[in-house]
Amino acid sequence: MPGQVQQYLNKVSGPLLDRIDLHVEVTPVKFSDLSSVHATEKSAYIRDRVIAARSIQADRFAGYPGIHCNAQMHSKLLSAVCVISDQCRAQLGQAMQKLKLSARAYDRILKVSRTIADLEGSRSVTPAHMAEAIQFRSLDREGWGN
Secondary structure, three states: OHHHHHHHHHHOOHHHHHOOOOEOOOOOOOHHHHOOOOOOOOHHHHHHHHHHHHHHHHHHOOOOOOOOOHHHOOHHHHHHHOOOOHHHHHHHHHHHHHHOOOHHHHHHHHHHHHHHHHHOOOOOOOHHHHHHHHHOEHHHOOOOOO
């Protein structure tokens, strides 16, 4: 199966993958995990966080016609809205080099990190937000699906 996944991914072009914001490998869940009684985040709480994040974004882009959320930002607006710390910049630079990411992937990571920060109600993007956004570029990594 992993060989089939890799064969399929080899057919998908890099420019196409660049246009996908979130890359997530979904692996089968063990029965013991499904049947466990661990407390999980309730859907209603998740919904409330998403609504709050969308409200933050609506306020942020109120003066920009046609832009309602982070995903719609163009590069110029992105650099004004998503100002990152030196630590986040270094973290992103390292990921860019190690994963050989494109300029489009750079913008996608910034937008996703800003969205993660919004979901947490954070005014700024932290290194933890940046790390999580970088992790969502799993299809850019060698050996995905193995």
